[in-house]
Amino acid sequence: MSRAFLEAVHADPWSDDFVDLASLNASASDAIEDAIVKLRTIARTEPRALRSTSLLVLGPPGAGKTHLFSRLRRRLGPRAVFVHIRPLVHAELTPRFVLTEIVQQLAHSTQGLPQISALVGSLLAHLDGAGTGFPTTFLEAYEVLPEAARQERLDSALERSLEIWPDLDESYLRRLLQAPFAKGPTRRALLAWLSGRDCDVAQLERIGATASLTEDVAPLAIKTLATIAAPGAPIVLVFDQLENLVEADRAGSRLLTYAHLTSELVDTVRGLTLVHMALDTEWERGIEPALNASQRSRLIMRRETLNLPQAKQREELLRVWCERISEPAAPFPWPLNEDRLGRLRSQPGLTPRMLLIECRRALDGEPDEPPGEVTPKPENDESDEEGLQSEWEGCLNRSRRTLTEAAAQRATLDAARLADGLLAAGRFLVDATLGVEKRGGARLALKRGTKTTNIAILSESHPKSLGAALAKLTTLAKETPTVAIRERAHELPPTWKDTLARRRAFLSAGNARWLNMDSDDCAQLLALDELLQAARSGDVTNASGSPLTEDVVVAWVTDRLNVPSWKVLDELLNAAEPEVDVDEPVSLPPATSERSLIMLRRLRIASVDRLVREVARVEPSATRASVLAELEAAGKRVGWFGRAIVCVKDVP
Amino acid sequence: MAQRKRATTEPSVDIDSVLAGLKQRLERDGAVKRSEIKPKALQEKLILRLVEHGFEVGKTCVRRPLQAQLADALSHAALIPVTGLASHVAGASSTELKAAIAQAVGAGKVRRALRGTAEVLCGPEVRVLDGEQLRRVGERAQAFAKLVEKVTRKGGLVLLADDVDEALADVQRVVPKRVENKREDETFAALLSAVDSTRDGRSGLSFVPAIVGRLAPRIPTDQVIQMLVSAAARELLELRPEGGIGRLSEAELSVCPPGPHGTKLSWARRLGGGAT
Numbered sequence: 001m002s003r004a005f006l007e008a009v010h011a012d013p014w015s016d017d018f019v020d021l022a023s024l025n026a027s028a029s030d031a032i033e034d035a036i037v038k039l040r041t042i043a044r045t046e047p048r049a050l051r052s053t054s055l056l057v058l059g060p061p062g063a064g065k066t067h068l069f070s071r072l073r074r075r076l077g078p079r080a081v082f083v084h085i086r087p088l089v090h091a092e093l094t095p096r097f098v099l100t101e102i103v104q105q106l107a108h109s110t111q112g113l114p115q116i117s118a119l120v121g122s123l124l125a126h127l128d129g130a131g132t133g134f135p136t137t138f139l140e141a142y143e144v145l146p147e148a149a150r151q152e153r154l155d156s157a158l159e160r161s162l163e164i165w166p167d168l169d170e171s172y173l174r175r176l177l178q179a180p181f182a183k184g185p186t187r188r189a190l191l192a193w194l195s196g197r198d199c200d201v202a203q204l205e206r207i208g209a210t211a212s213l214t215e216d217v218a219p220l221a222i223k224t225l226a227t228i229a230a231p232g233a234p235i236v237l238v239f240d241q242l243e244n245l246v247e248a249d250r251a252g253s254r255l256l257t258y259a260h261l262t263s264e265l266v267d268t269v270r271g272l273t274l275v276h277m278a279l280d281t282e283w284e285r286g287i288e289p290a291l292n293a294s295q296r297s298r299l300i301m302r303r304e305t306l307n308l309p310q311a312k313q314r315e316e317l318l319r320v321w322c323e324r325i326s327e328p329a330a331p332f333p334w335p336l337n338e339d340r341l342g343r344l345r346s347q348p349g350l351t352p353r354m355l356l357i358e359c360r361r362a363l364d365g366e367p368d369e370p371p372g373e374v375t376p377k378p379e380n381d382e383s384d385e386e387g388l389q390s391e392w393e394g395c396l397n398r399s400r401r402t403l404t405e406a407a408a409q410r411a412t413l414d415a416a417r418l419a420d421g422l423l424a425a426g427r428f429l430v431d432a433t434l435g436v437e438k439r440g441g442a443r444l445a446l447k448r449g450t451k452t453t454n455i456a457i458l459s460e461s462h463p464k465s466l467g468a469a470l471a472k473l474t475t476l477a478k479e480t481p482t483v484a485i486r487e488r489a490h491e492l493p494p495t496w497k498d499t500l501a502r503r504r505a506f507l508s509a510g511n512a513r514w515l516n517m518d519s520d521d522c523a524q525l526l527a528l529d530e531l532l533q534a535a536r537s538g539d540v541t542n543a544s545g546s547p548l549t550e551d552v553v554v555a556w557v558t559d560r561l562n563v564p565s566w567k568v569l570d571e572l573l574n575a576a577e578p579e580v581d582v583d584e585p586v587s588l589p590p591a592t593s594e595r596s597l598i599m600l601r602r603l604r605i606a607s608v609d610r611l612v613r614e615v616a617r618v619e620p621s622a623t624r625a626s627v628l629a630e631l632e633a634a635g636k637r638v639g640w641f642g643r644a645i646v647c648v649k650d651v652p
Numbered sequence: 653m654a655q656r657k658r659a660t661t662e663p664s665v666d667i668d669s670v671l672a673g674l675k676q677r678l679e680r681d682g683a684v685k686r687s688e689i690k691p692k693a694l695q696e697k698l699i700l701r702l703v704e705h706g707f708e709v710g711k712t713c714v715r716r717p718l719q720a721q722l723a724d725a726l727s728h729a730a731l732i733p734v735t736g737l738a739s740h741v742a743g744a745s746s747t748e749l750k751a752a753i754a755q756a757v758g759a760g761k762v763r764r765a766l767r768g769t770a771e772v773l774c775g776p777e778v779r780v781l782d783g784e785q786l787r788r789v790g791e792r793a794q795a796f797a798k799l800v801e802k803v804t805r806k807g808g809l810v811l812l813a814d815d816v817d818e819a820l821a822d823v824q825r826v827v828p829k830r831v832e833n834k835r836e837d838e839t840f841a842a843l844l845s846a847v848d849s850t851r852d853g854r855s856g857l858s859f860v861p862a863i864v865g866r867l868a869p870r871i872p873t874d875q876v877i878q879m880l881v882s883a884a885a886r887e888l889l890e891l892r893p894e895g896g897i898g899r900l901s902e903a904e905l906s907v908c909p910p911g912p913h914g915t916k917l918s919w920a921r922r923l924g925g926g927a928t
Binding site for chain 2: 023026027030034058059060061243246279280281282284285286303305307308310311346347348349350351354357536538546547550
């Protein structure tokens with residue numbers, strides 16, 4: 001009940017149903033809104049004078065930084081496009097990562113309207129000289145047109161856009177304009193292409209593209225998006241939890257990469273509103289001193305420090321929260337009493353989150369703890385354990401949701417996010433270190449003793465780009481041990497013959513190893529990354545809502561999650577063992593083995609899944625990859641029905 | 653065509669709600685730029701309505717009356733250096749500010765006092781010595797100084813302690829007597845003055861260990877901590893929990909008041925007529 005209450009009233013950035021007290025931090029939300037409105041006005045009246053703007057929002061943990069995002073999203077509705085970005089802490093922050101985040105979140109809805117529809121609808125309205133407040137009306141007018149007529153009008157809109165902004169990317173803009181009208185797989189393919197992800201052959205064919213966007217096109221794509229969005233629904237990029245950049249790298253290189261990237265965005269992109277959010281002290285003492293004057297002038301065009309609620313606002317907040325309690329036993333101030341309410345009105349230093357926790361404690365029937373009478377905390381507090389377990393499960397659920405969404409889009413996980421997760425898990429390795437080291441297609445390196453193993457995360461969807469990546473890794477594997485990681489859900493289909501041949505070449509190149517990562521392994525890595533970042537930002541609480549320090553969270557992870565034993569890390573550590581036989585690929589059995597074929601002869605026809613299960617029952621070391629390799633080696637002795645069903649052809 | 657027609661239609665605006673929003677901003681920020689008063693077509697009308705509600709129109713902005721802003725800034729016996737006044741009063745040029753101070757001084761609502769080498773402003777409730785009192789203090793102090801000089805010059809002479817007590821009491825008698833709670837008010841004034849003088853111009857926040865350090869020779873740390881908590885309860889200050897991760901030293905942590913949920917209150921922000 002109580003935890004459900006916390007989650008019900010606490011702001012999720014994408015929730016449409018949350019409690020908001022408009023007077024609280026009105027200055028910060030007004031400043032951001034004013035910046036957006038100003039930018040939109042300039043975009044309409046003097047498009048060539050348009051520039052980007054950047055604001056800084058600071059506050060202690062629980063003061064409502066993330067809440068501002070939700071508030072502005074609700075207040076501005078389709079008049080702005082909001083993008084919430086948690087920075088990569090360990091892996092490198094690139095324009096492509098930012099582009100992917102923007103386009104992924106364009107698919108999110110605000111007030112029932114996908115942000116991409118708001119963006120394109122308001123652009124079309126602006127180009128027609130109409131008001132941009134009702135993008136849906138314009139989209140509907142386009143949607144009822146026959147396809148040829150609609151395409152003609154979109155082409156005309158494209159031409160007018162290029163007349164106003166001649167330096168935009170035409171092909172990017174053309175596909176962006178088509179996205180709101182596309183359905184099903186075509187829409188998925190368009191969004192995948194627009195986001196800069198690697199598209200598979202079918203997706204490219206579907207949208208008439210010859211190749212996916214390359215890394216060097218990402219800045220121009222962001223520029224195109226921001227510029228055309230500015231007259232109707234300007235893009236607001238909110239970088240949250242920036243304090244995580246401080247500790248991750250004492251040398252400050254991640255911080256400087258972030259500052260460099262965002263300064264570049266301010267300089268080269270027109271029409272963006274950047275909002276940087278961080279803990280106040282961490283920014284003042286850890287982040288800002290690391291920036292040079294030029295970066296400071298670009299990042300901090302305006303600074304807003306969030307205020308804490310005053311007595312009246314506190315009472316008002318408590319009142320609206322209490323009104324959300326289903327079946328209250330008495331009118332407000334229940335579940336508080338007058339004394340407790342009085343204390344909460346006057347006690348210094350209470351943030352909105354602390355008030356919420358106090359409200360929840362009262363709801364749970366916990367006695368009031370006047371200031372200075374804090375109950376001593378027992379060792380091995382069960383409340384901490386319960387809270388951390390719950391936080392961990394929450395992170396896992398969110399990660400699984402991300403994986404499900406990616407699966408629905410038939411997209412691989414973002415390699416940078418996955419690398420961040422792996423690096424977060426690397427903190428818990430005892431006798432090995434995992435770090436960033438770009439080399440010949442690999443992006444990470446695992447060091448164990450004197451041995452270094454390169455790690456590549458292969459998230460490519462197109463056989464050619466995957467083949468190219470494998471070719472680079474083959475060269476690398478001839479020199480040093482190399483592990484290629486790929487999601488098992490995106491295992492190479494048997495029809496990718498050339499790519500499979502390249503994988504074989506890679507595996508026979510020397511110290512090479514192929515690692516299929518299960519969905520749950522991916523979910524664990526993403527969840528761990530999220531949990532550790534939340535801990536650093538002071539957002540992890542125990543069961544009674546008290547914040548837990550990062551040290552407590554790290555100790556719990558070490559004690560309870562046993563990260564080094566996670567399958568993916570275990571296999572990586574095995575790969576880094578010095579005794580590994582360099583001549584023999586580890587993951588795949590010799591292609592001459594016919595155990596899969598023997599099993600298939602017994603089954604005659606089976607799904608690949610069942611065949612893998614049956615083989616694994618007899619030979620526990622068998623994996624899906626090894627079974628597929630054997631089937632592939634069997635050549636014409638097996639027949640395929642699509643990618644999932646296989647039969648034996650040489651039955652006597 | 654129908655779409656173009658819609659574009660030229662002026663959206664209806666609820667003037668009262670816009671006005672209420674502006675008033676709220678003016679009460680909070682002290683001033684609002686003219687360019688931020690929207691919609692533009694109704695700007696003049698809105699400004700007129702604001703003037704009717706008692707707000708002033710400056711060169712580029714509308715603001716709360718300067719006299720009211722001054723009075724708020726100097727409430728609770730606050731002392732503000734003349735050079736730092738601009739950060740307490742919004743929407744005024746330096747010329748307007750000088751004129752406002754002169755007017756307030758003329759009306760007896762504000763006093764200009766010299767503290768060491770700095771000129772500060774204070775409200776009428778702060779105890780001061782004016783022209784006649786200053787002359788009398790000067791006469792008595794000079795008489796006492798002459799006596800001390802004479803004794804020193806002649807050599808071998810002493811002064812009776814009772815006579816010194818009497819002479820100093822004679823000077824003290826000119827100083828206006830404290831009414832009840834004056835001592836506390838003065839201490840509060842010193843606290844608020846310390847908060848102002850340690851304020852970071854960028855964030856508007858004052859670091860609590862710095863405030864304690866500023867007052868330390870005169871007021872014990874425990875008393876400063878109590879005063880901070882008391883000032884927060886009176887909504888003169890906002891005390892904020894530390895947002896840093898292991899940034900404070902043990903010494904700094906020891907002078908920060910304890911906050912809720914095991915936090916330390918390491919930052920202070922002036923409320924009301926004070927700093928932003």
